[in-house]
Amino acid sequence: MTEYNRVVIPIGPQHPSLKEPACFTVTLEGEKIVDAVIGIGYNHRGIEKACESRYYTQIIYLLERVCGICSHTHTTAFCQGVEELAGVEIPRRAAFIRVLVAEIERLHSHLLWLGVAAHEIGFDTMFMYTWRDREAVLDILAELGGNRVNYSINTIGGVRRDIDDSLKQDILKMVDALEEQVKYYRELARSETTLAARLAGVGKLSREDALKYGAVGPVIRASGVDFDIRKVDPYAVYGEIPFKVVTDTHADVFGRTVVRVLEMLESIEIIRYCLENMPDGEITAKAPRRIPAGEVISRTEAPRGEDIHYIRSNGTEIPDRVRVRAPSEANWHAMKQMLLGQYLADVPITIAAIDPCFSCTDRAIAVNSGRETELMDWPRLRQYSVDWYKKRGIDVSSVKMPERRSYF
Amino acid sequence: MSLIKKAIDWGTRKSPWIIHFNAGSCNGCDIEIVDALTPRFDLERLGILQRGTPRHADILVCTGAVSLQTKDRLKQIYDQMPEPKFVIATGTCACSGGVFDGCYCVLGGIDRVIPVDVYIPGCAVRPEAIISAVVKLLGALEAQQKGGGKDAERRSDYSTVGREIQSFEG
Amino acid sequence: MQNEEAIIQQLVEKFSLLKDKLHVPRAKRIVSDFLTREEFEQVLPYVREEMGFYRASHVLGTDEGEDLGFIYLLTNDEGIIFALKEKAPKSNPKISSLSGEYPSLEFHERELVSLFGAEVEGLPKGPPYPLPDGWPEGNYPMRKEWNQEYFDPHTMTYNPPAETQKKEAEKSD
Numbered sequence: 001m002t003e004y005n006r007v008v009i010p011i012g013p014q015h016p017s018l019k020e021p022a023c024f025t026v027t028l029e030g031e032k033i034v035d036a037v038i039g040i041g042y043n044h045r046g047i048e049k050a051c052e053s054r055y056y057t058q059i060i061y062l063l064e065r066v067c068g069i070c071s072h073t074h075t076t077a078f079c080q081g082v083e084e085l086a087g088v089e090i091p092r093r094a095a096f097i098r099v100l101v102a103e104i105e106r107l108h109s110h111l112l113w114l115g116v117a118a119h120e121i122g123f124d125t126m127f128m129y130t131w132r133d134r135e136a137v138l139d140i141l142a143e144l145g146g147n148r149v150n151y152s153i154n155t156i157g158g159v160r161r162d163i164d165d166s167l168k169q170d171i172l173k174m175v176d177a178l179e180e181q182v183k184y185y186r187e188l189a190r191s192e193t194t195l196a197a198r199l200a201g202v203g204k205l206s207r208e209d210a211l212k213y214g215a216v217g218p219v220i221r222a223s224g225v226d227f228d229i230r231k232v233d234p235y236a237v238y239g240e241i242p243f244k245v246v247t248d249t250h251a252d253v254f255g256r257t258v259v260r261v262l263e264m265l266e267s268i269e270i271i272r273y274c275l276e277n278m279p280d281g282e283i284t285a286k287a288p289r290r291i292p293a294g295e296v297i298s299r300t301e302a303p304r305g306e307d308i309h310y311i312r313s314n315g316t317e318i319p320d321r322v323r324v325r326a327p328s329e330a331n332w333h334a335m336k337q338m339l340l341g342q343y344l345a346d347v348p349i350t351i352a353a354i355d356p357c358f359s360c361t362d363r364a365i366a367v368n369s370g371r372e373t374e375l376m377d378w379p380r381l382r383q384y385s386v387d388w389y390k391k392r393g394i395d396v397s398s399v400k401m402p403e404r405r406s407y408f
Numbered sequence: 409m410s411l412i413k414k415a416i417d418w419g420t421r422k423s424p425w426i427i428h429f430n431a432g433s434c435n436g437c438d439i440e441i442v443d444a445l446t447p448r449f450d451l452e453r454l455g456i457l458q459r460g461t462p463r464h465a466d467i468l469v470c471t472g473a474v475s476l477q478t479k480d481r482l483k484q485i486y487d488q489m490p491e492p493k494f495v496i497a498t499g500t501c502a503c504s505g506g507v508f509d510g511c512y513c514v515l516g517g518i519d520r521v522i523p524v525d526v527y528i529p530g531c532a533v534r535p536e537a538i539i540s541a542v543v544k545l546l547g548a549l550e551a552q553q554k555g556g557g558k559d560a561e562r563r564s565d566y567s568t569v570g571r572e573i574q575s576f577e578g
Numbered sequence: 579m580q581n582e583e584a585i586i587q588q589l590v591e592k593f594s595l596l597k598d599k600l601h602v603p604r605a606k607r608i609v610s611d612f613l614t615r616e617e618f619e620q621v622l623p624y625v626r627e628e629m630g631f632y633r634a635s636h637v638l639g640t641d642e643g644e645d646l647g648f649i650y651l652l653t654n655d656e657g658i659i660f661a662l663k664e665k666a667p668k669s670n671p672k673i674s675s676l677s678g679e680y681p682s683l684e685f686h687e688r689e690l691v692s693l694f695g696a697e698v699e700g701l702p703k704g705p706p707y708p709l710p711d712g713w714p715e716g717n718y719p720m721r722k723e724w725n726q727e728y729f730d731p732h733t734m735t736y737n738p739p740a741e742t743q744k745k746e747a748e749k750s751d
Contacts, residue, residue, distance in 0.1 A: 037704070043432050044708035045475055046511035049719055049726055065507050068436025068532055084604070112439065115446075131446035138443075149436040149532035211633055214682025232657030233606045297607060297651065297659055308651065308659075310638055323638040325651075330635065333682045380460075476731055477710035512719055512726040513710065520732075 024351070028344060036339040038332055051322040056082055056156060056291060059322065064150050066324055069112065072098075072105045073302035074324065075154040077309040080235055081298030082156050085313050086291050091282040094158035095236040100274040101144065101153045102236075102300070103267040104171075107178065108137040109303035110260045110267075113355045114185065117257065120348040121198050122386035123396040126188075133181050136174050143167055158284030168275050175268045182264045188401075189254075189261055197394045199254035203338040203350035206251060213334035216327050217305020218263065219354050222248045222255035229301035243270050253353040289317050302327050304355050328354070345388035348381060417553045420466050420492060421546055423455035427465035427489070431482050431518065432508070433472025436532035437499035441469055444535035456542060462488040467545070468522075469538075473501040473508040474515040486522045494525045494549075496541055503527045582608055582658060585629060593621055609661045612647055615673060618664040625662065626679060630654040634680035637687060639694040641722040646671045646694055650683075666696070668721075675700035693720040710734075 027035035047066060051059050063078050064071045076098055083090060090098075111134040118126035138148045144161055145151025153159050163171075189195060205215065210223035220227055228245040230238040246262040248255040293315040299308045305327035314320040331354040338350050389395070428441050444451045445458055459465045462485045474482060486495070497518040500506035505516035518524050528541045582602045590596050599611040613621065625631050631652035640647035645665045652660045666673055675698045677684040688707040690696040695718035709719075717736050718724060728738045 043430075043472075043475060044477065044513050044710070045432055045473070045508050046513040046719065046726070047508070050508070050511045052722075053726075062507055065434040065436070065531075068434040069439060071434075071436070128447050131443065132448060135443075135446075135448045147532070148534060149440060150434075212681060214633055214635060214680070227657070229657070295609070296603070297609075297661060299659075306635070308635055310636075310649065310651075312640070321640050323636075325636040325638075329685065330682065332685060475710070476713075476734065479710075510726075512729050512731065515731050 024347075026339065026344070026347065031343050031345070033339050033342050033344065033347070036336045038335055048322055048324070051319060053318065055317050056289075056319065059319070060154060060156070061152065063322075063324065064152060066326060068149050069109050070105060070302045070304060070307075070327075071150045072101050072153060073300050073307050074309075074326075075152075076102060076236070077298045077300040077307050077324075078311065078322075079154045079156050080300075081296045081309050081311045082291055082313075083287065084296050084298065085294050085311065086156075086288055088157050088285050088287045090158045090285050092237070092279050093162075093281045094283045094285075096274050096278040097159045097161075097163060097283065098154065098236045099238060099241065100163070100171075100271060100278075101141075101151070101159075103270045103274070104137060104140060104144075106267045106303045107264055107271075108134055108141070109355075110264050111137065113260060113303075113352075114257070116355075117253075117349060117352050118396075120352045120382060120385075121389075121396050122382075123195075123399065125397070125399070125401050129181075129401065130185075133178060136178060140167075140171055140174050143170065155284065157287035158282070160284075162283050163275075163278070171271065171275060175271050179265065179268050182261060182268070186261050186265070189258055192399055194394055194396050194399055196254060198389060198396050199257060199349070200250065200252060202253045202346045203256075203342065203353055204252050205334055205338050209337050210251075210334060213337055214330050215305075215334040215354075216330045217302070217355075218256050218259045219305065219331055219334065221246060222259045223251040224249045227306075229299050229306050233299060235298075235300060237274075241270055241273050243273075253349055256353050290315060291317075291319070304328055305330060343388070344381075345385040348385050416492075421550055421553065423457065424466045424494075424542070424546065425457050425459045425464055426467040426469050426542075427459050427462050427485070428469045428471070429482060429485055431470055431472045431478045431502070431521075432475030432514065433499065433501055437471040437502070440532050440535055441471070441498065441538060444538045449535040449539060451539060451542070454539075454542070462486075463490065465489055466492070467494045467496060467542070469496045469498055470518050471498045471502050473505040473511075474518060474521050476513050476515065479515060479521055482518070482521050494545060495522055496526045496528065496538075496545065497524045498528050498538065498541075499533050500529050500531045503529050506531060582606070585658070585660075589621070589625070589629070592624060596621065606656075606658050607661070608658060610663050612642070612645075612663045612665040615664060615666060618662070619674065622662065622676075625652065625660065629660075631658075631660050634676070634683050635659065637676070637683050637690065639690045639696065639720060641694070641720065643722075644668060646696055646721075648673055648690065648696070650676070652680075668695075671696045673698055675702075677701060692718075694718050695721065 025037040026033050047062060050062060054062065060075050060078060063074045066074050111130045115127040115130035118124070118130065141151050142148045144163070144167065145153050153161055205219065205223050207223045207225060210220045210225055215223070224247055226245055226247050231245050243266050246259050246266060248259050250258065291313040293313050295312040297308065297310050299306055307327050308325040310321070310323040311319055312321040335351070335354060339347065342350060428438065430438055443449060468486060468489060470482070495518065497503050501508055502518045505514060508514045509516060515521065526541050526545050528537050530537055582605070585608060586600045586602065589600060595617055601609050603609055631654045633653045635651040635653050637648055637650045640649065642665060645667050648664045650662045652662060664673060673696060675687055677687055685707055687698045687701050688704065691698055691701070692706050692709045712734055714734055714736060719726065729736050
């Protein structure tokens with residue numbers, strides 16, 4: 001094909017429903033994507049420089065706001081890194097609470113993703129269902145930490161909130177109800193052919209590419225790689241909790257959906273285990289104000305994948321260098337591989353499927369071979385995508401979902 | 409007051425359309441805005457619809473401390489919105505810069521870039537606070553429309569609305 | 579299954595320059611001391627091809643006073659993180675791009691260019707990341723001498739007070 005037939009479409013940088021801005025430029029030949037350039041950095045705020053002028057305790061609250069969705073995982077990585085530097089061992093009860101909250105957070109994050117993904121393929125009934133279920137999880141987090149989103153559970157040397165008996169009963173009630181819902185979603189994913197037709201084969205990422213481009217989390221596990229920090233490098237009390245790492249071999253968006261749904265069931269089991277086996281005792285250990293000099297690489301498994309924190313201390317109350325490698329940052333590199341060779345109609349779901357800590361893109365300008373300029377936005381792209389599939393007989397919005405009782 | 413003006417006023421009051429823009433937020437407030445639109449809180453029952461493009465929107469719901477890269481885009485979006493338009497600064501960061509105040513790539517609150525009508529503090533804001541803010545904005549709008557004030561006066565009116573809501577803790 | 583000590587032993591046998599420069603602070607971590615560019619480039623292919631560290635999680639920059647430090651976090655199948663460090667003087671901060679061998683490092687290397695002022699040779703052309711458009715040239719915010727108090731985000735200019743400017747001028751004299 002000649003250069004003339006190529007269409008360059010920048011998408012972004014703003015999205016109506018979610019999160020951080022980013023800008024994609026995809027080059028098309030006909031309807032197929034032949035090139036993709038990813039422009040991120042709209043949300044660069046300079047957090048790492050700010051860390052170099054704040055006290056360790058202040059940084060916890062700053063890093064919690066790196067991402068409002070997986071806030072607990074960032075503070076866990078940071079706190080356990082600082083504890084390692086200071087040689088502080090946290091009480092066992094605190095470690096259990098950290099794991100418990102991390103898994104509750106995973107539930108809320110995966111439910112959120114399931115909703116967003118359903119919205120991108122035009123399955124708004126599912127979107128509303130999952131976000132309704134998610135409210136129950138947020139209620140628990142609000143009860144536990146006092147806030148629905150940034151719940152500030154971690155502190156250096158342990159956790160800030162304890163779990164009493166009534167809260168324990170509430171959590172158990174919540175996970176029982178949620179388990180039923182998640183099993184229903186699992187059945188839906190298995191039995192609903194429309195969903196499979198819409199998601200299977202989209203955003204392919206082979207096992208080799210997943211490893212080469214450094215994908216993490218559900219993305220790499222859906223490509224058949226058994227890599228989960230909770231198993232590979234156990235932190236807190238993950239080493240003693242029985243759970244299995246969910247993998248899938250579809251290596252596409254369908255596989256990523258299956259992995260996330262099954263992971264929720266695993267999380268529910270971990271939550272039950274934690275509540276049953278949590279020892280009594282203190283929830284904080286004393287930590288020094290000045291952290292001894294040294295460096296540490298700390299990592300956790302966030303809902304989106306491996307989260308790495310590098311912390312270097314110079315012996316004062318203020319760190320010398322803090323670096324956060326968030327999981328989405330790792331998944332961007334694989335994004336291009338997933339987009340190449342896809343149809344334009346598959347762009348929204350492919351981008352959404354890595355659960356980017358951004359998801360957003362509103363206005364897009366379609367430049368037709370440098371001659372015509374046309375305004376194209378994300379909702380239009382989404383609509384285009386939904387219609388494109390409808391024309392081919394795949395209409396997810398027609399999937400009937402039985403009415404299910406709300407449990408809150 | 410012409411009939412068209414009346415119709416527009418009535419439409420804005422009864423069914424305001426909102427657009428959401430993230431100017432450098434942590435996503436916490438953003439998901440709470442989506443939360444406000446989903447079944448439990450369901451802003452849509454009040455006639456409030458979320459739109460994808462600024463050209464269709466009456467209210468800009470903006471989150472996050474403004475980062476240098478989004479500054480111009482925020483202005484563009486504000487300029488694209490048709491009059492009458494309103495801005496709700498959602499979350500502590502959008503009000504004042506919050507925890508990111510002092511970071512080198514952050515300008516501070518939304519009001520450093522565009523005029524703001526309502527401030528909602530909270531980190532993250534709760535959906536109830538967003539609903540309350542929208543309702544108060546609409547209430548003030550109705551009062552102002554009945555009073556028939558000019559646009560310039562309206563701005564100063566809204567700054568009082570802002571102060572009133574600032575005391576509302578999510 | 580290789581453990582951390584065995585990996586170190588094998589590396590030190592192969593490269594005598596690594597003697598006493600590799601440490602195991604805890605399980606699943608190997609940390610090296612800072613190597614020069616020549617040493618680093620000598621060691622890396624072996625670590626990648628023979629030792630199985632074929633995945634790269636990250637490369638981060640640090641400010642080491644007169645030098646810039648670059649810490650590569652490489653991972654193998656067992657999940658061991660090998661923090662291989664390289665340094666280059668600030669006066670000539672040149673390193674080679676590894677984005678060919680490790681495509682997952684591309685964005686992070688762009689970050690080194692923007693935030694630390696490193697010269698990454700062989701980095702494919704692309705948009706700068708992550709600083710905003712119109713960022714003043716020659717300002718590398720993550721270097722220690724760059725003080726954010728002197729930076730005005732509204733005008734995007736960096737204005738250090740006259741005194742420090744004078745001092746710096748004296749120093750260079």
